[in-house]
Amino acid sequence: xxxxxxxxxxxxxxxxxxxxxxxxxxxxxxxxxxxxxxxxxxxxxxxxxxxxxxxxxxxxxxxxxxxxxxxxxxxxxxxxxxxxxxxxxxxxxxxxxxxxxxxxxxxxxxxxxxxxxxxxxxxxxxxxxxxxxxxxxxxxxxxxxxxxxxxxxxxxxxxxxxxxxxxxxxxxxxxxxxxxxxxxxxxxxxxxxxxxxxxxxxxxxxxxxxxxxxxxxxxxxxxxxxxxxxxx
Amino acid sequence: xxxxxxxxxxxxxxxxxxxxxxxxxxxxxxxxxxxxxxxxxxxxxxxxxxxxxxxxxxxxxxxxxxxxxxxxxxxxxxxxxxxxxxxxxxxxxxxxxxxxxxxxxxxxxxxxxxxxxxxxxxxxxxxxxxxxxxxxxxxxxxxxxxxxxxxxxxxxxxxxxxxxxxxxxxxxxxxxxxxxxxxxxxxxxxxxxxxxxxxxxxxxxxxxxxxxxxxxxxxxxxxxxxxxxxxxxxxxxxxxxxxxxxxxxxxxxxxxxxxxxxxxxxxxxxxxxxxxxxxxxxxxxxxxxxxxxxxxxxxxxxxxxxxxxxxxxxxxxxxxxxxxxxxxxxxxxxxxxxxxxxxxxxxxxxxxxxxxxxxxxxxxxxxxxxxxxxxxxxxxxxxxxxxxxxxxxxxxxxxxxxxxxxxxxxxxxxxxxxxxxxxxxxxxxxxxxxxxxxxxxxxxxxxxxxxxxxxxxxxxxxxxxxxxxxxxxxxxxxxxxxxxxxxxxxxxxxxxxxxxxxxxxxxxxxxxxxxxxxxxxxxxxxxxxxxxxxxxxxxxxxxxxxxxxxxxxxxxxxxxxxxxxxxxxxxxxxxxxxxxxxxxxxxxxxxxxxxxxxxxxxxxxxxxxxxxxxxxxxxxxxxxxxxxxxxxxxxxxxxxxxxxxxxxxxxxxxxxxxxxxxxxxxxxxxxxxxxxxxxxxxxxxxxxxxxxxxxxxxxxxxxxxxxxxxxxxxxxxxxxxxxxxxxxxx
Numbered sequence: 001x002x003x004x005x006x007x008x009x010x011x012x013x014x015x016x017x018x019x020x021x022x023x024x025x026x027x028x029x030x031x032x033x034x035x036x037x038x039x040x041x042x043x044x045x046x047x048x049x050x051x052x053x054x055x056x057x058x059x060x061x062x063x064x065x066x067x068x069x070x071x072x073x074x075x076x077x078x079x080x081x082x083x084x085x086x087x088x089x090x091x092x093x094x095x096x097x098x099x100x101x102x103x104x105x106x107x108x109x110x111x112x113x114x115x116x117x118x119x120x121x122x123x124x125x126x127x128x129x130x131x132x133x134x135x136x137x138x139x140x141x142x143x144x145x146x147x148x149x150x151x152x153x154x155x156x157x158x159x160x161x162x163x164x165x166x167x168x169x170x171x172x173x174x175x176x177x178x179x180x181x182x183x184x185x186x187x188x189x190x191x192x193x194x195x196x197x198x199x200x201x202x203x204x205x206x207x208x209x210x211x212x213x214x215x216x217x218x219x220x221x222x223x224x225x226x227x228x229x230x231x232x
Numbered sequence: 233x234x235x236x237x238x239x240x241x242x243x244x245x246x247x248x249x250x251x252x253x254x255x256x257x258x259x260x261x262x263x264x265x266x267x268x269x270x271x272x273x274x275x276x277x278x279x280x281x282x283x284x285x286x287x288x289x290x291x292x293x294x295x296x297x298x299x300x301x302x303x304x305x306x307x308x309x310x311x312x313x314x315x316x317x318x319x320x321x322x323x324x325x326x327x328x329x330x331x332x333x334x335x336x337x338x339x340x341x342x343x344x345x346x347x348x349x350x351x352x353x354x355x356x357x358x359x360x361x362x363x364x365x366x367x368x369x370x371x372x373x374x375x376x377x378x379x380x381x382x383x384x385x386x387x388x389x390x391x392x393x394x395x396x397x398x399x400x401x402x403x404x405x406x407x408x409x410x411x412x413x414x415x416x417x418x419x420x421x422x423x424x425x426x427x428x429x430x431x432x433x434x435x436x437x438x439x440x441x442x443x444x445x446x447x448x449x450x451x452x453x454x455x456x457x458x459x460x461x462x463x464x465x466x467x468x469x470x471x472x473x474x475x476x477x478x479x480x481x482x483x484x485x486x487x488x489x490x491x492x493x494x495x496x497x498x499x500x501x502x503x504x505x506x507x508x509x510x511x512x513x514x515x516x517x518x519x520x521x522x523x524x525x526x527x528x529x530x531x532x533x534x535x536x537x538x539x540x541x542x543x544x545x546x547x548x549x550x551x552x553x554x555x556x557x558x559x560x561x562x563x564x565x566x567x568x569x570x571x572x573x574x575x576x577x578x579x580x581x582x583x584x585x586x587x588x589x590x591x592x593x594x595x596x597x598x599x600x601x602x603x604x605x606x607x608x609x610x611x612x613x614x615x616x617x618x619x620x621x622x623x624x625x626x627x628x629x630x631x632x633x634x635x636x637x638x639x640x641x642x643x644x645x646x647x648x649x650x651x652x653x654x655x656x657x658x659x660x661x662x663x664x665x666x667x668x669x670x671x672x673x674x675x676x677x678x679x680x681x682x683x684x685x686x687x688x689x690x691x692x693x694x695x696x697x698x699x700x701x702x703x704x705x706x707x708x709x710x711x712x713x714x715x716x717x718x719x720x721x722x723x724x725x726x727x728x729x730x731x732x733x734x735x736x737x738x739x740x741x742x743x744x745x746x747x748x749x750x751x752x753x754x755x756x757x758x759x760x761x762x763x764x765x766x767x768x769x770x771x772x773x774x775x776x777x778x779x780x781x782x783x784x785x786x787x788x789x790x791x792x793x794x795x796x797x798x799x800x801x802x803x804x805x806x807x808x809x810x811x812x813x814x815x816x817x818x819x820x821x822x823x824x825x826x827x828x829x830x831x832x833x834x835x836x837x838x839x840x841x842x843x844x845x846x847x848x849x850x851x852x853x854x855x856x857x858x859x860x861x862x863x864x865x866x867x868x869x870x871x872x873x874x875x876x877x878x879x880x881x882x883x884x885x886x887x888x889x890x891x892x893x894x895x896x897x898x899x900x901x902x903x904x905x906x907x908x909x910x911x912x913x914x915x916x917x918x919x920x921x922x923x924x925x926x927x928x929x930x931x932x933x934x935x936x937x938x939x940x941x942x943x944x945x946x947x948x949x950x951x952x953x954x955x956x957x958x959x960x961x962x
Contacts, residue, residue: 013479014480014568014569015391015477015480015481017391017392017702018393018481018658018660019659020660021658021659021660025660053478053658054393054544055390055391055393055477055480056477058477058478059391059477060477111960113383113385113388113653114390114653114654114655115385115652115653116651116652116654116655116656116657117652118651140707143656143657145390145655145656145657145658147387147390152933155404168816182461207657209660210657210658210659210660210662211434211662213658215663215674215789215792216660216661216662216792217676217792
């Protein structure tokens with residue numbers, strides 16, 4: 001048996017701008033980052049997928065709306081349905097919502113402005129492969145950088161989300177208290193990250209990829225990227 | 233109304249902003265009467281904005297060479313060696329006039345333009361900074377302008393994916409009719425992979441790349457070379473519209489084309505669009521161009537050669553390539569979803585010839601347009617030397633209240649409401665962003681730290697443009713020192729009123745001298761820059777605002793710099809114990825005294841102190857902030873984040889000068905007690921005094937056992953957010 005690094009496909013749309021950062025983070029966590037172009041109809045043999053942040057197709061129409069219908073997303077859907085791990089960050093989460101791989105939708109931030117801010121996050125699930133390196137109740141600190149991160153779901157959808165425990169991360173205080181004062185964008189139930197029922201798809205608004213290298217700040221992003229690499 | 237190919241006459245020249253003398257000069261240079269399109273081209277290239285006709289004779293006084301300089305002024309941006317085969321490519325540019333007319337698009341396209349100047353050189357942009365000046369916030373329109381400019385900068389930079397990591401925001405009634413938006417971009421490139429705007433090789437193709445050409449921005453360059461009156465609003469159609477998504481595609485496509493060796497020369501279509509890119513590339517390359525304007529992609533029906541040549545539609549590039557590479561270039565551009573087409577070729581001789589629908593549109597010699605543009609030695613009157621003000625009596629003064637007023641002002645409060653709208657972490661290389669002293673990023677794949685700052689105290693420049701400009705340079709030096717960086721180059725954005733006013737011209741001349749003298753004294757070359765004149769409305773000029781953008785290097789970053797106190801830190805004052813109150817923000821903002829002498833920098837003292845601070849920061853021993861706007865008390869407040877501080881003023885010292893004095897190589901250092909010996913030993917030979925300790929939950933200053941200032945952390949945080957709170961009330 002030969003040693004190999006897991007191949008993680010980093011999807012590149014026109015307008016992706018955290019793709020290079022995501023690739024470096026994957027490499028730092030021991031994976032082999034493979035750029036996958038949006039027009040590609042197959043995933044080039046990767047075993048895990050990362051959809052990075054940015055403004056795919058310039059966020060025209062709605063953030064993530066056009067990317068959700070790109071050729072590569074057909075392949076990502078097939079990969080996810082077969083149980084393959086998928087991590088979507090920021091615009092990546094918006095795309096996963098638009099593609100129906102995660103529940104709910106994104107609205108513009110309550111302030112209607114772009115917000116870049118260090119936020120605290122409370123881990124709500126630790127029993128899925130992509131959250132396996134975290135503990136429930138643990139408080140993390142990561143930056144958010146978005147204009148449309150106000151997650152919303154109609155009551156019947158939200159009930160299902162709660163019943164199936166799909167909320168992965170919530171905005172909170174440094175002490176882990178969830179309250180409106182610590183909700184930066186108005187997201188319903190302070191949702192900052194979501195998983196699917198099977199646990200192989202995770203989407204999050206905060207940016208773990210820029211907090212993997214401890215040199216750039218406390219490496220609270222590492223558990224997310226490292227988990228993706230390990231389970232792929 | 234005249235057609236594009238009708239002959240022009242004096243009245244048309246005047247309409248285009250040329251003087252009667254310039255019209256005569258044009259006729260002599262050309263040896264015939266131009267048609268309207270040719271006149272438009274002359275007027276654009278001879279505008280103040282493109283030709284620097286009033287400033288050029290003075291700009292020659294700036295030092296532009298040095299061992300690190302790879303490219304000085306004259307290209308799209310300057311480039312300096314930062315080690316390990318890398319160069320930093322940077323420039324600052326103004327977008328003042330458009331931003332006043334249409335703040336969102338004006339500011340956004342300012343960012344777009346400066347990004348293109350940098351990636352055109354083959355450099356990947358790694359950070360943006362913005363130096364902004366606004367008028368009184370009590371004017372409703374001014375709040376709209378601040379909001380629009382900040383959104384425009386944010387939406388453009390955020391989408392393109394370049395972090396905005398620094399800059400300044402300040403306010404003065406002198407900007408009520410002319411706001412300033414100066415955008416700076418810093419990029420990195422391999423030293424042997426720089427690209428230039430020099431058209432070369434007869435037979436090579438001229439490729440148009442990017443957005444289609446529309447009617448937006450026609451006359452942008454001439455508009456930016458004129459003053460405003462009450463009809464400024466009517467100039468809205470001359471403002472361009474930005475599309476950051478296309479810009480992002482352009483960056484990736486251009487860098488890929490360059491990486492693959494497919495580019496001979498490249499230039500963005502900025503001010504004066506196709507006109508300036510074509511003529512400047514031909515001028516620098518010493519060749520001619522033959523263009524077919526019918527092939528330019530258009531987004532509007534029936535555009536004439538006049539409009540095609542003068543449109544300032546954004547996100548467009550012109551490049552020169554070998555004929556055999558054209559198909560590959562098209563394939564790459566197509567993959568990025570960009571329009572690219574072949575619109576002409578490089579030819580022998582020194583003429584630009586353009587055809588349209590098979591007929592000759594114009595034939596113009598390059599030399600008189602670019603090289604022989606008018607140069608003026610405008611009459612100037614140097615500003616009078618300011619006289620010192622008599623200081624008021626400070627006995628019994630409530631300094632807590634004074635500090636409250638300073639912190640609650642938009643001038644000296646937190647700028648968080650602004651920079652929170654800017655992406656600061658994209659690129660995953662940010663070591664220090666806004667809210668600190670200077671921006672610091674890692675050059676990708678290395679441990680080289682690249683730092684940048686913009687500085688200008690325009691209030692000081694209004695009192696003494698020479699000393700004010702020189703002080704801006706040393707302040708930039710101090711800011712870089714606080715992140716451990718050594719300066720390697722300067723870019724400047726010189727914002728002034730009308731050069732036709734001898735007093736304004738005098739301010740300009742003095743400021744350029746101050747800038748040049750300071751850069752020479754510190755051994756830092758000026759490698760790029762921009763002059764923005766005619767920032768005046770109905771005869772009211774702005775404060776002289778020579779913005780200094782300084783770039784520095786940390787050869788090998790060991791520690792991420794910090795700027796706030798930690799529990800138990802000792803706080804030391806490095807440099808003179810007191811500052812001068814003359815020309816201070818304290819006298820200006822609290823006492824309404826807008827006069828005083830601005831001292832000339834003590835260059836030797838500044839160099840020594842900066843070198844010391846730089847090494848302490850590099851070793852991770854101290855958190856450092858320099859004492860500038862607002863004085864020590866304001867800087868101390870900025871350092872209080874999670875923990876309070878207690879500072880004692882030495883008994884024999886005037887509290888006001890200690891707390892609010894400015895100027896000179898003064899820094900506040902904070903460090904754990906265990907480093908005290910090391911820091912004190914390193915500081916030998918430089919005035920160094922431990923003044924306090926980080927503790928408790930308030931900022932406390934005592935003098936002779938008397939508590940002069942007591943402000944709780946909660947109140948401090950609240951006060952510092954006051955000034956720009958309106959930005960968060962939608």
